[in-house]
Structures are given as structure tokens and as C-alpha cells.
Amino acid sequence: MSLLQATGMRGGYGAADILQGCTINCDRGEIAVIVGPNGAGKSTAIKAIFGMIDLREGDVTFEGKSITSLAPQARVEAGMGMVPQNNNVFPGMTVEENLQMGAFLREDGGAGVIDKVYDLFPAVKDKRYQLAGELSGGQRQQVAVGRAMMTEPTLLILDEPTAGVSPIVMDELFDRIIEIAKTGIAVLMVEQNARQALEIADTGYVLVEGQNRFTDTGAALLADSEVRATFLGGDQS
Amino acid sequence: MHDFANAFILLSNYVLIPSITYGSQLAIGALGITLVFSILRFANFAHGDTMAFGTMVAIFCTWGVQALGLSLGPLPVALITLPVAIAVTIALVLGIDKIIYQFYRNKKVEPIILVMASVGVMFMMNGIVRILIGTGDVSFADGARFIIRAREFREMTGLDEGLALRTTQVITVVVAGVVMAALFWFLQKTRTGKSMRAFSDNEDLALLSGIKPERVVQITWIIAATLATIAGVLYGLDKGFRPFTYFQLLLPMFAAAILGGIGQPIGAVVGGFVIAFSEVALTYAYRRVFEYLGPDGFEVEGLAQLIETEYKFAISFIILVIVLLVRPTGIFKGRVL
Structure with a gap:
């Protein structure tokens, strides 16, 4: 049984369902990547998993318990961490304060965890007293991930972490994400850069119109000629 | 040299000291x-009456x-009544927030609906x-009136x-300095203060981080009521209490907050002093200052006053309009109202 099981999710923002019964699972130490064309409901799927939108049908279980009715805050307490796509740092606060705010729910203030985050992102440590709003896109993304790591989540959810950053920064960020998964954390992310993301994915979900079209290991999806032709921008090598 | 010293004392007495005092009061307000504004996202029109x-x-x-x-010797009694006044005001403001x-x-x-509610x-x-207290003037400053008297100063220095x-x-x-230092320490260094800044910066992310919005809102009202009471008492001690005057203070206080960049505490302080200094300096009659500084026997016709005192509110208003037109984010890049 997986750490996270989101089964048969159906729902959306208004009357029309964006999610048409899609299913996402993610396990400890595993990187699961959701890819698909624009409007496929990728971001909606992780928002539903995190409780930011209500589901009409379907069930989300985390560590074996149903969390379908929990608010996002309660899901953070349960061990989920979320890095939103936009506005994912406190721009007017220093990097260190951003991390401290990530640990707001912790009784101990998170002093020990901050060092772990700094070990993971040495560049962040160098900028610890700088305002997060003044950092480059890639560094800001690292701070955003670091903030979510402060509660020491068992599942880390990332909404397009590499949107708008250069390829070099993207590789660097993916390396960090692999390291995070190696520590036993389940990583679930939505990615626009499908090819690169599938390369590091243990499981890949290809969503189309709110439904699972393909589900396989990242390598198998990359090798699948239909997936390549339809979703990965043709048969490049 | 003598003339220069006289001009400086004249300016200190009628421009510098009054505008620093008034500026401190405006800054706290x-x-x-x-x-x-930064936490509840609306312009609170009830602040002057608070x-x-x-x-x-x-x-x-x-x-x-x-x-x-009982008395406090040289200090006004109102200072020790502050904690009680603050507590009562906090209770009222929290009650209003709840209801x-x-x-x-x-x-x-x-936000505009909240503004109208306010x-x-x-x-x-x-x-x-x-x-409860009537509409007239109330003077409640007791204790020693002066630390330095004009006559004593003249005898001491031999200046005119x-x-x-x-x-x-x-x-x-002194009180304003202590209050501001305490507030900035609270916002910069304490967990609760930081959570307020976080909430102000990015509400959604603050929620994701487990910051409880209702608690942040409550603390904000507690601080706002405290600041309002302190500012009101200081202003009243200095210039006398009259309900209508406090309502009028809304304009220079908003001008100060917006000039500094609304949502930025440091901006409110700087804005308060700029507005106070502009009001006092533009309405002061400079005739005697010029006479001291000019050659011997130099005489100025009229008062050499830029704007009459009756129009002092126009100054805040004009500054407000210019800021909104030219730089709506204010000096310290606040939000746009």
C-alpha cells in the first residue's frame, strides 16, 4: 500500500469537473511525476491531493488513513509539504525567516532542520540574510522547497518547480529533488518540462483531460513511442 | 553669529520641536x-476615533x-492611566472585530466593503x-508644564x-521612541511578529505554513488599539483633547501611511515626520527668521508665511494626492491602496 493513494478523483473549480476520475499514487523514497498537455488537470490533481479544492468523488488516503475531508493546514500537520507554483516565498522576509515560517507549526522552532536544509541547498545558506524577493528565480525556488521541508514532511508536493528557470538551474533543482527522495521522502511533482522530469521519475503519470492516459515508470514512458510522439514533442533523441 | 543663533533658536522653538513632537504622534497613529492595512487589507477609517x-x-x-x-509629580497622571485605557480600547476593538x-x-x-464598515x-x-465626554475641549495635562522656559533660556544664554x-x-x-523600538523589535525578532509579516507578505503561503489567520488578526487589533491609545493620549496631552480634532487627524495619518508606503511600518514613521514637518514648516511665519539672517536693519513686509494655518489640512491632502499620482507605492514601496 502506497504512502499516498489518491483514487478516482473527480472535481474542479466550478460546475465542470476538471478531474475525471484520475488516480495518483506515491510511495516513500519515490519520485512521481505528473505530465500532460496544458489543461489536462495536472495542477488541479495535486491541489486536490493537498485539499486546496474539494473533490466531488474519489478518495485520498495518506499513511493508510483517509484525509479527503482535511483542510490543507491539517494535511501539513499530517506530514505533507507543498511548494506552490507561484508566490511560494515571503518576498519581504529574509531567507532564514522564510525557513523559520516553514517551521511555524513545530514546537521546537526547527533550528536543527534549518541546518539540514542549508546542507541540501548550500546556495540558500549563503543568502540567508537576504530578502527572498531579491533572489534569482532558481534560488527562490530552492528557498520555496526549503520552506516546505521545514516541517520534515513524508510527502513533498511540487507544482512546476522549474517553471521559468534556466536549463542549468533546472538540472540543479532536479538533482536536489533526487537527493530529497533518497532520504526516504515521497516526492510528487507536476512538470511542464516533461522529458527531463520523466528521466528522474520512478513513476510517471500522463494525464489527458483529467484522466490517466499512461502510467508507467519514467524510463518506460520515455521509451514509449506513442508517449514520445504525442506528449514529448516528437521523436528527439 | 548672534543673529544666526537667534534665528536657529526661533526655528527650533516654532518649527523643529513642534514638528518632531507632532511627527511622533502622527507616526504612532x-x-x-x-x-x-497590511494584515486585514483595508483602510481603517475608524482609527482616529479609536x-x-x-x-x-x-x-x-x-x-x-x-x-x-494623587499626582505623579512633574509627570502627567495620564501616563499611568495608559495601561487601563489601552486595555479598555483593546476590549472594544476586539469586540467590534468579533461582531x-x-x-x-x-x-x-x-476590501471596499470593509472600508465602508469601518x-x-x-x-x-x-x-x-x-x-460620554462631550464635544468640547478637555485639557488633562497636569504635572510640570515646562522643562525649559523661554525666559530662563534667554537669561541662561543671553540670546534674544x-x-x-x-x-x-x-x-x-520619549514614549514614541520606546513604542516604535518595541514594535520594530516585536515585528523583526519574535515568532508572532514574524508570522504577522509573513501573513502580510503572502497570505496563502502563511496559511500553508500553519499560521492561524484569526490569531494574527487579533494580535493586529491589539497592537492597533495600543498604538491608537498611546498616540491619542500623547496628542491630547500636547495639544488638548477634542473629539473632532481626532477625527480630523485621520487625514494627516493616512497621508503619512501612504506617503511612507502603506503596509510598511518604517514608512509610517518616516511619513509621519515628513507630513508633520511639511505642515508646520509651510504654515510658519518666517518674518523674524529672515530679519535675523538678513543684513542689519533688514525688514520683511508681511509675515513671510507660505500658507495660512487654517489651511494646514490642505497640505496633507496635497501631499496625499501627489503621492497617489506620482508614486502610489510611497517611499518604501508599500502596496497600492
């Missing part, structure tokens, strides 16, 4: 407005203490204050111009 309410409570307590025949603002917050209304609260508080330093002016500046 504007801080309350800016904090409420000041009036807090000051009224302090005055009643002062009368009570005086009736017992009025929370209702609209839960409905997630547009106008209603303003009228209500205005009414309470006028019913005297410098008068009133007790209330020194109290204002």
Missing part, C-alpha cells in the same frame, strides 16, 4: 493604520486619580465618545530668542 476613545478612557481615569488627590469585521471576513468580501464603526465610536521645551513634548518623543 499611522503605524496603527498601516498594520491594520484614538479619541482611548484618550477619553485615559482622561476619565486621570480624573479618577486626581479625585483621590462586525469577522462577519465580513468570513464572507470574503471586497466608516460605520467610525461614526459609532464618534457618537460614543461625544455622548527664548527656547521653551514643554514636558509633554519630551514625553511624546
Whole structure:
């Protein structure tokens, strides 16, 4: 049984369902990547998993318990961490304060965890007293991930972490994400850069119109000629 | 040299010291407005009347203490009544939030509706204050009136111009300094203060981080009520209490908050001093200053006053309009109202 099981999710923002019964699972130490064309409901799927939108049908279980009715805050307490796509740092606060705010729910203030985050992102440590709003896109993304790591989540959810950053920064960020998964954390992310993301994915979900079209290991999806032709921008090598 | 010293003392006495005092009062008032704006996202029109309410409570307590025949020596009694006045004002403001603002917050209304609600609260508080203490002037500053008297200063220095330093002016500046230092320490260094800044910066992410919005809102009201009471009492000690004057203070306080960049505490402080200095400096009659500085026998016709004192509110208003047109984010890049 997986750490996270989101089964048969159906729902959306208004009357029309964006999610048409899609299913996402993610396990400890595993990187699961959701890819698909624009409007496929990728971001909606992780928002539903995190409780930011209500589901009409379907069930989300985390560590074996149903969390379908929990608010996002309660899901953070349960061990989920979320890095939103936009506005994912406190721009007017220093990097260190951003991390401290990530640990707001912790009784101990998170002093020990901050060092772990700094070990993971040495560049962040160098900028610890700088305002997060003044950092480059890639560094800001690292701070955003670091903030979510402060509660020491068992599942880390990332909404397009590499949107708008250069390829070099993207590789660097993916390396960090692999390291995070190696520590036993389940990583679930939505990615626009499908090819690169599938390369590091243990499981890949290809969503189309709110439904699972393909589900396989990242390598198998990359090798699948239909997936390549339809979703990965043709048969490049 | 003598003339130069005289001109400097004249300016200190009538421009520098009064504008530092008034600026401190405006700064504390504007801080309350800016904090409420940054957390609750609306311009609180009831802030001036919250000041009036807090000051009224302090005055009643002062009368009570005086009736017992007690005094604080050279210091005004109102200073020790501050904690009580602050507590009562906090209770009132929290009650109003619970009954009025929370209702609209839960409905997630547009900010303008909260602004209108605050106008209603303003009228209500205005009414309470006028019913309880009346509409006239109340002077409640007791203790020593002066620290330095003009005559003493003249005898001491041998200059023609005297410098008068009133007790209330020194109290204002000292209390304002302590209050601002405490507030900035709280916002920068404490967990609760940081959570307020986080909430102000990025509400959604603050929620994701487990910061409880209702708690942040409550603390904001507690701080705003405290600042309003302190600002009101300091202003009242310095210039006398009159409900209508406190309502009028809304304009320079908003001008200060917006000039500094609304939502930015440091901006409220800088804005307060800039507005106060502009008001005082532009309405002062410079005739004698010029006469001291000019050659011997130099005489100025008229008062050499740029704007008459009656128009001092126009100055805040013009500054407000210019800031909104030219740089709506204000000096310290606040939000746009």
C-alpha cells in the first residue's frame, strides 16, 4: 500500500469537473511525476491531493488513513509539504525567516532542520540574510522547497518547480529533488518540462483531460513511442 | 553669529520641536493604520476615533486619580492611566472585530466593503465618545508644564530668542521612541511578529505554513488599539483633547501611511515626520527668521508665511494626492491602496 493513494478523483473549480476520475499514487523514497498537455488537470490533481479544492468523488488516503475531508493546514500537520507554483516565498522576509515560517507549526522552532536544509541547498545558506524577493528565480525556488521541508514532511508536493528557470538551474533543482527522495521522502511533482522530469521519475503519470492516459515508470514512458510522439514533442533523441 | 543663533533658536522653538513632537504622534497613529492595512487589507477609517476613545478612557481615569488627590509629580497622571485605557480600547476593538469585521471576513468580501464598515464603526465610536465626554475641549495635562522656559533660556544664554521645551513634548518623543523600538523589535525578532509579516507578505503561503489567520488578526487589533491609545493620549496631552480634532487627524495619518508606503511600518514613521514637518514648516511665519539672517536693519513686509494655518489640512491632502499620482507605492514601496 502506497504512502499516498489518491483514487478516482473527480472535481474542479466550478460546475465542470476538471478531474475525471484520475488516480495518483506515491510511495516513500519515490519520485512521481505528473505530465500532460496544458489543461489536462495536472495542477488541479495535486491541489486536490493537498485539499486546496474539494473533490466531488474519489478518495485520498495518506499513511493508510483517509484525509479527503482535511483542510490543507491539517494535511501539513499530517506530514505533507507543498511548494506552490507561484508566490511560494515571503518576498519581504529574509531567507532564514522564510525557513523559520516553514517551521511555524513545530514546537521546537526547527533550528536543527534549518541546518539540514542549508546542507541540501548550500546556495540558500549563503543568502540567508537576504530578502527572498531579491533572489534569482532558481534560488527562490530552492528557498520555496526549503520552506516546505521545514516541517520534515513524508510527502513533498511540487507544482512546476522549474517553471521559468534556466536549463542549468533546472538540472540543479532536479538533482536536489533526487537527493530529497533518497532520504526516504515521497516526492510528487507536476512538470511542464516533461522529458527531463520523466528521466528522474520512478513513476510517471500522463494525464489527458483529467484522466490517466499512461502510467508507467519514467524510463518506460520515455521509451514509449506513442508517449514520445504525442506528449514529448516528437521523436528527439 | 548672534543673529544666526537667534534665528536657529526661533526655528527650533516654532518649527523643529513642534514638528518632531507632532511627527511622533502622527507616526504612532499611522503605524496603527498601516498594520491594520497590511494584515486585514483595508483602510481603517475608524482609527482616529479609536484614538479619541482611548484618550477619553485615559482622561476619565486621570480624573479618577486626581479625585483621590494623587499626582505623579512633574509627570502627567495620564501616563499611568495608559495601561487601563489601552486595555479598555483593546476590549472594544476586539469586540467590534468579533461582531462586525469577522462577519465580513468570513464572507470574503471586497476590501471596499470593509472600508465602508469601518466608516460605520467610525461614526459609532464618534457618537460614543461625544455622548460620554462631550464635544468640547478637555485639557488633562497636569504635572510640570515646562522643562525649559523661554525666559530662563534667554537669561541662561543671553540670546534674544527664548527656547521653551514643554514636558509633554519630551514625553511624546520619549514614549514614541520606546513604542516604535518595541514594535520594530516585536515585528523583526519574535515568532508572532514574524508570522504577522509573513501573513502580510503572502497570505496563502502563511496559511500553508500553519499560521492561524484569526490569531494574527487579533494580535493586529491589539497592537492597533495600543498604538491608537498611546498616540491619542500623547496628542491630547500636547495639544488638548477634542473629539473632532481626532477625527480630523485621520487625514494627516493616512497621508503619512501612504506617503511612507502603506503596509510598511518604517514608512509610517518616516511619513509621519515628513507630513508633520511639511505642515508646520509651510504654515510658519518666517518674518523674524529672515530679519535675523538678513543684513542689519533688514525688514520683511508681511509675515513671510507660505500658507495660512487654517489651511494646514490642505497640505496633507496635497501631499496625499501627489503621492497617489506620482508614486502610489510611497517611499518604501508599500502596496497600492
